[in-house]
Amino acid sequence: MEKYTCPCCGYKTLEEGTRDSYEICKVCYWEDDFVQNEDPDFEGGANEVSLRQAQRNFKIYGASEERFKDSVVEPSLGGYEKDENFKPL
Template sequence: MRKYTCPCCGYKTLDNKPPGTYDICPICFWEDDWVQFDDPDYKGGANDPSLREAQRNFQTIGAYDEGSLKFVRKPNQDDEKDLEWKPLNWDN
């Protein structure tokens, strides 16, 4: 089955093509949200931190936020990182 790229962590874990599927990534626990995909600085909706903050959090703690740590898993040999995915600029 084809998997689609999570906009937060960059792994191909989503069952449906983003944005706006509301699929939840098992690696970072980000819930795909159209509004936050379109406006990566928006806080609210499906996820409390913005997409930009969530990407930074994933790089530092391994989840989109601290409260989600108990729900995530580490990537394994079956998980594919999208080589074309790039995180947002964190300086904004």
């Protein structure tokens, strides 16, 4: 099954490539949200923090928010690959 890139962490974890699936990434715990994909500085909606802030948080905590750091899966343990074309905001 093809996996799609999470807009927060850049790992191929999502099963739907629609950008509005509300799937939760197992690597960073970002919830895929159309509004936040269109406006990466929007805070609220499916995620409390903006996509831009979630990307920063992922670098620091390994999760989209510090409170999720114990809920995420290590990419190598989950068999998730980084999208080589992913570029953070």
